[in-house]
Amino acid sequence: MLAESDDETSSPQQSIMAQKDVITHQVAPHQGPEEGDTREREDTAPTTQPNCKGCKVQKAVVKQLKEEINTLKNKNPFPLRRKYERRNTVQTELPVFEKVLQTWLNHIEGVTYRQNENARQRVTRVRSWLAYMSDGGVPTMDFAFLSDPSKLINWAHSLRNFAVTTQRIYISDVRSFLKFLLEARLDTVRASKKKLKGAIFSLDRLRRKLTSRLVVHKQAVKAKKSKNILDAVHIQTFLEKARRAIPNALVTLEQNPLPQNLYHLFGLLSGFIICLTGHRRGVLLGMEAEEVHAAPKDKNGRRVIMVAKHKTSSKYGHALVPLEKEEYVWFARFLYHRHKYPMGESKLFFANTNGGPFSRLAGTFQECWKEFGLPGKPTFGLIRTSISTYVGRELDYKQKEQVRRLMCHSTAVAEVFYEANQNLTDAFKSRRATATAVQKQTNNPREGREEDEDMHRTPFSLQAEDVCKQPSTSTRPTLVHFGGPGEEDV
The missing domain is CATH 1.10.443 (hpI Integrase; Chain A)
Structure with a gap:
């Protein structure tokens, strides 16, 4: 029976070598002229005899130990995985700001794959903002960089190479993150409410500045879609x-x-x-x-x-x-x-x-x-845009609502994001409709003027005869005062 190693905390290689030494002493092979002399056995290699039981046992044990040593040397430190299965990375202690970002990620995650992917993209944008504001270092949780408003403006200016829609998304994501910190009041965040509210106010101002450029950008995108309609x-x-x-x-x-x-x-x-x-x-x-x-x-x-x-x-x-x-x-x-x-x-x-x-x-x-x-x-988005455009041009209101309900968007969304601009035929139809409306008003001018006058008349512009015609609720006669000098009520 093999003896166990006394040191339980030793490595597997040391344990195996210790077992080898014990076995060498306990199961002695065929000895030379002086049996039991360990020192002489170490200096001179023992001769192996075919019929020696000790030699056979030692040879088998040594072979087994060599196989175990080779197995330990070639052992894969990672568990076996299925094909296409991702390996779990080594879990290390995350910085504090990464833990805060993870908390925000858990707050904004959705239920679908696309929603979760969008949430991770938002975290990536906020992480890049933190890296910029911290000059590439590890962000501190007191958010001291928010005390410098010019740094926030410089960050917004660094986004100028992106499309205006992308710039707005970056600013909105950072604003949402700061709003979350303001309302969640995490123990690890030491930024004051005043500092967070000031940063949110600055981000709102930066976002408003993009409004006019955003409208122009949407019009350009819509014009491009109009040319590419299938x-x-x-x-x-x-x-x-x-x-x-x-x-x-x-x-x-x-x-x-x-x-x-x-x-x-x-x-x-x-x-x-x-x-x-x-x-x-x-x-x-x-x-x-x-x-x-x-x-x-x-x-x-x-x-x-x-x-x-x-x-x-x-x-x-x-x-x-x-x-x-x-x-x-x-x-x-x-x-x-x-x-x-x-x-x-x-x-x-x-x-x-x-x-x-x-x-x-x-x-x-x-x-x-x-x-x-x-x-x-064509892309799937272009097909969706084309179909939405055909629906807007060819169907009546009720049918439009049914189709857009099937496509999971509203009429307002379809008109802003999907439907293409009017083509030449539609534009001239609109022109003729406008001219028809003007012509109808020209043929009936008095009717339109009377309606306008009725809408703009107020009690303070009543004529004298209209006031006199109003019934009196008092038995005392009422005199109409026109502002003349010396006239008083009796």
């Missing part, structure tokens, strides 16, 4: 060709479940849904397999996929994806064979090989668009 014929052509190509893509994927075949099908399905409904990309990224499986249907077999996680879910609830019976069969067929495809164990419908959201949907859609021989390289 032809409705191209969108309709893609829908028709995708309807014929999706069943073939499903067969190809079932026969060869390769990533490229999976992504090709994703490009067709995502493009079909976006061109059909005008939804944002986030609706597709948030769509779960269970939501597709549990889609309610009517008596004709039509289904509506109700997506819970998307950008405007807090205001509009579920994003609706209505599908005909034949179209829903594509999704159901994909789910039936889903376990064979290289997408991991993910609850998302459009998932990558790691099980996360497939972020290359737009790229795969553009490849399908090009395969169909259609011009350009």
Whole structure:
């Protein structure tokens, strides 16, 4: 039986070497002429005899110890991971300001992947602001740099290379962070209320200065969108060709479940849904397999996929994806064979090989668009803008509201951010409508003037005859006073 090492705190290599020395003394191999002489055994290597039991035991033990030593030398300090699985970084003590940023991140995080990603981006912007205000050093929690208003102005000036919308986002994120510190009153933050309120006031002033530039920027972006609006014929052509190509893509994927075949099908399905409904990309990224499986249907077999996680879910609830019976069969067929495809164990419908959201949907859609021989390289946002523009031009008010409810945005949002400017035809229609209104007013001038006079008349501008006609509530006669000298009431 092997003896254990007395030092329990020693390293594994030292423990193994100690065991080797003990075994060498306890299980002695074939000795020379003078058995038991340890010093002579150390100076001269023992001769190994084939039939010596001690030699065989020692040889086996030495071999085992060498294998254990090699194992310890080559041992990977990190645990084994699955393919595409991220390694957890070593947890170290974070600086105080990083802990404060983490607290703010927990406060602003949402429920969807996109909301959490936006929250992390906001933290990154505030971190860059802290680095600038601290001259690249570690920010102190007394926020002494806020005592110098010129430094805050210089930081805003350093953002001049960004678009005006990006500048406004940076300023708004920093303001939200300081507002959080003002209201949360964290123990680690030693900045005074006066200092925080002063910084928030300065940020509000900087943000107001961007208002005029922001309006001009929006107009420029809208004019650019107006030039890039997709032809409705191209969108309709893609829908028709995708309807014929999706069943073939499903067969190809079932026969060869390769990533490229999976992504090709994703490009067709995502493009079909976006061109059909005008939804944002986030609706597709948030769509779960269970939501597709549990889609309610009517008596004709039509289904509506109700997506819970998307950008405007807090205001509009579920994003609706209505599908005909034949179209829903594509999704159901994909789910039936889903376990064979290289997408991991993910609850998302459009998932990558790691099980996360497939972020290359737009790229795969553009490849399908090009395969169909259609011009350009449209994005999902451009398709949404084009559809919203067509809706605003062609449908009546009630239909507009229904379609925009399906697209999860309001009429005001559509007019500001999505609908393109008026084209030449619409502009001249508006001109004729304006001229018609002026002509009608010219033909009936007296009616308009009388209405204006009635609106501007007040009790202080009543004529004398109007005042005299008013009934008196007193039995005493009332004289009208016109301001003449010497006239008094009797």
